Amino acid sequence: MKRFVFATLAAVSILAAGCHRAQTSSSTANSSKDAAKGGASALDAATVANEKVEKVAAITDIGETKGTRIFVVGDSTLSAFNDPYFYPRYGYGTKLQDYLDSEKATVVNLAMSGRSSKSFLTEANYQTLKNNIKDGDYLIIGFGHNDEKPEEARYTNPNGTKEEAGSFKNSLYENYVKLAKDKNATPVLCTPIVRRAPGKAYEGSVVHITSDVAGFPGGDYPKAIRELGEETGTSVVDLTQITKNRYETLANDDETAKFHAQLTYKAASTDNTHLNTYGASLIAYDVVTTLSSIDKNFAAFVKSEISAPTEAILVQNPDYVVPKYSEFNPEDASPRYTLTAPWYGTVFGDCGGEEKLKDPANYEIIEDGAKITMHSGTVDGEKSVGKIAGSSDGIQFYFQKLPISQDFTLKAKAKVLHVAKNNQASFGLMVRDDVYIDKFDNSINSDYVAAGPLKLANGEDYSSSWIRKDGTLNETHNAGQKVPEKDDEIEISITKKGNVYTTQFGTDIKEYTIDLNSVDSNVIYAGLYTARSAYVEFTDISLK
Numbered sequence: 001m002k003r004f005v006f007a008t009l010a011a012v013s014i015l016a017a018g019c020h021r022a023q024t025s026s027s028t029a030n031s032s033k034d035a036a037k038g039g040a041s042a043l044d045a046a047t048v049a050n051e052k053v054e055k056v057a058a059i060t061d062i063g064e065t066k067g068t069r070i071f072v073v074g075d076s077t078l079s080a081f082n083d084p085y086f087y088p089r090y091g092y093g094t095k096l097q098d099y100l101d102s103e104k105a106t107v108v109n110l111a112m113s114g115r116s117s118k119s120f121l122t123e124a125n126y127q128t129l130k131n132n133i134k135d136g137d138y139l140i141i142g143f144g145h146n147d148e149k150p151e152e153a154r155y156t157n158p159n160g161t162k163e164e165a166g167s168f169k170n171s172l173y174e175n176y177v178k179l180a181k182d183k184n185a186t187p188v189l190c191t192p193i194v195r196r197a198p199g200k201a202y203e204g205s206v207v208h209i210t211s212d213v214a215g216f217p218g219g220d221y222p223k224a225i226r227e228l229g230e231e232t233g234t235s236v237v238d239l240t241q242i243t244k245n246r247y248e249t250l251a252n253d254d255e256t257a258k259f260h261a262q263l264t265y266k267a268a269s270t271d272n273t274h275l276n277t278y279g280a281s282l283i284a285y286d287v288v289t290t291l292s293s294i295d296k297n298f299a300a301f302v303k304s305e306i307s308a309p310t311e312a313i314l315v316q317n318p319d320y321v322v323p324k325y326s327e328f329n330p331e332d333a334s335p336r337y338t339l340t341a342p343w344y345g346t347v348f349g350d351c352g353g354e355e356k357l358k359d360p361a362n363y364e365i366i367e368d369g370a371k372i373t374m375h376s377g378t379v380d381g382e383k384s385v386g387k388i389a390g391s392s393d394g395i396q397f398y399f400q401k402l403p404i405s406q407d408f409t410l411k412a413k414a415k416v417l418h419v420a421k422n423n424q425a426s427f428g429l430m431v432r433d434d435v436y437i438d439k440f441d442n443s444i445n446s447d448y449v450a451a452g453p454l455k456l457a458n459g460e461d462y463s464s465s466w467i468r469k470d471g472t473l474n475e476t477h478n479a480g481q482k483v484p485e486k487d488d489e490i491e492i493s494i495t496k497k498g499n500v501y502t503t504q505f506g507t508d509i510k511e512y513t514i515d516l517n518s519v520d521s522n523v524i525y526a527g528l529y530t531a532r533s534a535y536v537e538f539t540d541i542s543l544k
Contacts (some may be wrong), residue, residue, distance in 0.1 A: 003332040051076065051145060051273055052389060052423070053114030058124035061133055065106035068301060070096065071133055073186075074119060074142030076274055077193055077283075078111035083391075084443045086320045087262040089274040092193075093140070094285035099283075105301035108132075116146035116154035130179065137185040138298065140287070141176045142239075142509045143467055144168075144192030144208055144225065145273070150216035151457070158210070158219030162228060165345050168221060169228045175233055186298075188291060189229050191222040191240040193283060196260055196272035198253040202244045237290045238282065263391055264445050265322055266518075269301065269471025271391075322443045325434045328401050334438050337365050342400045343527070345437060349440035351394035352385035357440050365395045370539060372398060374427070377533035379418070384533040387424035388454055390473050391464040399435060399527030400543060404517060409495040410526050411542045416488045418535040422457045425532035428452020429494050431501060432526075434519040445471035448516050451492050451503035452529070453484050464505035467512050477503075477510040494526070 009046035056079070062069075072078055078093035093109040100107065110125040120126050120143070135141060147156040147168050160167025162174075172189065180187035196372050197206040209217035220242040229236035247256045259279030263269040275283065285308045292299035326332075330341060345365040347357055362385045366373040376396050377384040386394030402408065410429055419425055432448030447469055454463040454476065464479035473519070486491060495502040501512045515522050528538050 011319065012496075024318065026222070051114065053119070054112075056112045057109055059128055060124055062108045062128065063423070065108065066102060067104040067106060067139045069134075069135060070100070070105055070107045070301075070312040071129055071139045072096065072107060072109045072111050072142070073125070073129060074141065074190070075115055075145045075192075076111075076113035077110040077145060078109070078140075078142045079113050080111075081113070081274075082111060084317070084320060085261050085263050085271075085391075086265050086269070087260075087269065087276040087314065088317050090277045090280035091263040092275065092280045092283035092287065093142070095277075095281045096140075098281065098290060099285060099288040099306050100301050101303050110206070111142065114146060115143075116149065116156060117141075117143035117175065118147065118156050119154045119170065121175055125422070133180060133183050133185050135184040135449055137180075137183070139176065139180040139185055139187045140190060140191040141172060141187060142145055142192065143172065144221045147171070147207060148205070148210045148221055150213040155216050156438040157217055158224045159217055159222045162231060168224045169231075172225070172228055177228070177232055181232075185460065186295070187236075188235050188237065188295075189225050190237045190287065190304055191225045192274075193239045194247060195242045196247065196253075196256050196270070198256070198270075198272070202248055203471055207240055207244055209519075219408075225495070233244055235294055237287050239286060241281070242286050258314065262504050264319070264443065264471040266470040269445060276310055276314060278309060278314040281313060286311065321443065323434075323441055323446075325436065327520060327523060328435050328437070328525070332437050336360065336363075339365065339367055339398070343367075343398060344400070345396070345398050346439075347386070347396045348435045348436040348439040349358065349393075349394040349444045350387060350392035350397075350441055351360065353377065354440050356385045357438065365398050370541070372528065372538040372541060373417075373536070374469065374528060374530045374538065375397060375417075375535040376530040377420075377535070379535050381418045381420060381533055381535070384422070384425070386419060386531045388426045388450075388473070388531050389424050389520075390443060393468070393531070394440075394442070394532045395430070397430065397435065397525070397527055397531045398538075399525045401435075401523050404520075404522055404524050407497050408526070409493060411491075411493040411540065412538045413530060413540040414490050414492055416484050416486055416490075416535075417535040417537060418486060418533070419453070419456065419484055420533035421483070422532055423455045423457045424457060425534050426450075426452050426454045427530045427536045428493050428505065428528070430529045431496060431524055431529065433524060435525045447514065447516050449494060449501040449503065449512055449514060449516070450529070451494050451505045453479065453505070456483060459483060464508040465503035465510045465512075467514055469514060470518075475512060477508070479505065479508050481506050481508055496526075 041318040072093040078091040081089040097107040156168040156171045162169040177187045208221040212218045257270045261271040261274040376386045430450045451465045463476040466476040493504045
């Protein structure tokens with residue numbers, strides 16, 4: 001049996017200092033496009049929204065490999081991406097090959113965004129692992145970020161033993177560690193990297209020590225991994241400790257941001273969970289050097305004289321385009337709607353792609369006297385389009401253009417005809433900085449205030465209002481009232497006084513201070529919206 005080993009604090013200090021060494025060799029591609037171009041005890045709403053389950057193409061064939069296979073399983077902090085971010089997301093599993101001799105070892109990255117050690121079992125990638133892992137292979141296991149989500153599909157209990165069904169230890173042991181050992185392969189456990197915590201201490205949920213949520217006990221996920229390593233004689237790379245020490249050592253939040261993806265050209269849109277190419281390369285370096293120091297067989301696969309990457313490898317995504325905005329005028333009105341001025345309609349943002357945007361069954365606004373009926377997704381609820389999510393929005397919007405200096409109150413009564421209990425489905429009122437006419441563009445992350453339900457899968461912990469600022473969905477306000485259901489009628493309003501916006505959804509009231517002038521300093525747009533799978537009748541609409 002292999003002895004249990006994990007990175008000591010001394011090793012952590014050495015690795016943290018490695019940030020300043022010479023640049024490593026060119027990075028492994030994050031996507032085909034890239035290859036072609038050479039404190040808190042509870043998670044904040046923006047972080048949770050940005051750790052969603054993403055649709056990922058299954059890997060059913062690992063192709064030709066040379067030497068020892070290094071299988072990688074885990075979540076978005078290890079997986080590959082193909083997204084339009086200003087600094088795109090990279091999982092550290094995509095960078096491991098950079099440090100390994102390709103004649104001696106091949107990395108097979110099966111990690112998938114949004115998966116936990118439990119939910120990954122339902123994926124084709126897990127079956128691919130089971131079908132292919134064999135004598136002499138390695139299996140790098142990197143779960144934790146999503147095992148702590150209070151959702152039945154992903155949650156595992158950090159407190160149980162490896163023999164106890166439903167525990168994090170049991171999930172890791174039975175499905176990954178034991179699988180590898182039974183095949184005479186070598187498992188390696190990695191604790192999860194910390195979440196970036198600007199302005200906060202590195203404690204609580206950002207270092208994966210969670211609090212109890214009804215039905216989902218909290219606990220210390222990295223500790224469970226370290227204990228499992230000791231109990232089973234499995235090597236552990238303690239990335240939680242490594243990244244915690246590194247981030248606490250750096251001078252300020254700007255220094256930690258350089259490791260992370262950034263959604264838009266605005267620095268405030270930094271993704272506090274996901275890494276950029278530099279951050280992923282540095283974590284891969286941590287994994288390779290730490291594992292080499294405790295496993296001589298693995299050390300034989302590593303290139304000679306490797307060094308930690310430098311910030312020089314971080315460059316802007318050459319395909320990123322700042323969304324082009326021009327002030328809306330009546331002659332720009334969408335041809336898809338027949339509406340009465342000064343009200344106009346549009347669909348824009350991450351609205352499901354060009355084909356879904358063009359399909360009239362997916363988006364509709366109907367004026368019937370004083371009643372406005374809107375739906376995103378088909379009216380039977382079978383198909384969903386658009387979303388409100390941490391990384392992007394795709395909405396249908398019934399709106400007016402107003403001078404930014406004008407104060408007003410926008411009111412409506414919403415009768416629910418259908419709404420999915422989905423964390424990206426929503427409807428309500430919105431006041432925003434800009435508007436785009438029938439435009440599919442998943443890089444639109446403009447500033448706005450919204451009053452409406454969001455995160456409906458969370459039950460009574462759903463949100464009733466929020467703002468998006470500098471690309472980041474934040475200040476989400478919990479409703480504390482009944483979840484909207486079919487035939488419910490809800491009074492909704494947004495009142496603007498200068499840069500202070502007061503939202504009301506049912507009995508819930510919240511006040512936000514935000515300047516909606518980042519894109520257009522002259523006008524704002526106010527109106528009704530639907531997203532994802534929402535079918536709603538709006539009446540008693542007033543804007544005055």
